[in-house]
Amino acid sequence: MTIPYSIFLIAYAVLAGIFLIGMMMSLWSVLRFASMSKIAMISTFIFIIAVLGILALTWQNVHAFDWRQTFTFQVPSLRS
Amino acid sequence: MQFPGQKPDEKVTMLVRKHWSVLVRQVIMFIIAAGVPLAIYLVITKVMNITLDHSSLGFVLAVLGVSAFELYVLLFFFIFWIDYYLDLWVITDSRIVAIEQEGLFSRRVSELPLSHVQDVKTDVSGFVATMLRYGNVTIETAGEQSKFVFEHIPRPDLIAQKIIELQPNLSPIQQQSVAPAKQNTPTPKSGTPVI
DSSP, rough: EEEEEEHHHHHHHHHHHHHHHOOOOOOOOHHOOOOOTTTHHHHHHHHHHHHHHHHHHHHHHHHHHTTTTTEEEOOSSSSS | OOOOOOTTTTOEEEEEEOOOOHHHHHHHHHHHHHHHHHHHHIIIIIIIOOOOOOTTTHHHHHHHHHHHHHHHHHHHHHHHHHHHHOHHHEEEEEEEEEEEETTTEEEEEEEGGGGGGEEEEEOOEEEEEEHEEEEEEEEEESSOOEEEEEEEEHHHHHHHHHHHOOOTTSOOHHHHHOOOOOEEOOOOOTTTTOO
């Protein structure tokens, strides 16, 4: 049975997608209720920069990896 | 100063948020959670002197795992910060408005006309609260909601004093002689900086 390495990338993409939904909801909440105050804008800016920084560091470390490789393992057979 | 729901001719006297010590515990937890992967990396590379193969699957999976972990830690801390920042009490020249954010999509706004204020109590208890000067202010009202509570706020004595000063039913002479009904903190001296 062969499993492509890209499956891990897909799993990360799913987690990142869920995170982005949460991020959008929290940004909406800030924009809706914080009335664009200076502190709210600065904290939102810092949050977005931190997220972009994490994603950039992740990309820097994984973009060169060959995700087309596969992982092969044998399923134990019941036959002798 | 402005706040959501402010009337056109309304003047804001004070905008009060919870004391910064509410954030300290969460900040410490955030720093520890965010720093654990970095600490592990430093132990492996510097202390144990293990050279990591940056092109191996294991390393890449570790990077993806740490990345997802850090993103969620950051998100949870940001949501907590939003909850802290959007909780506030507004004292205007005519009313007190309590805005309480519960999660991202739930918000409770309570309003108390100053004319309905019957009694104001302050409560500062504990060593840390006394040193950092934060506590609770409880307002007893004549309305449907019998109590209005400012929780974990800085300088509750000043807040109580300001509410009493703004009482529309009292004459200036009465205002000078009225003190908060129950006060566990020393009366601030003149010249004490306002929040």
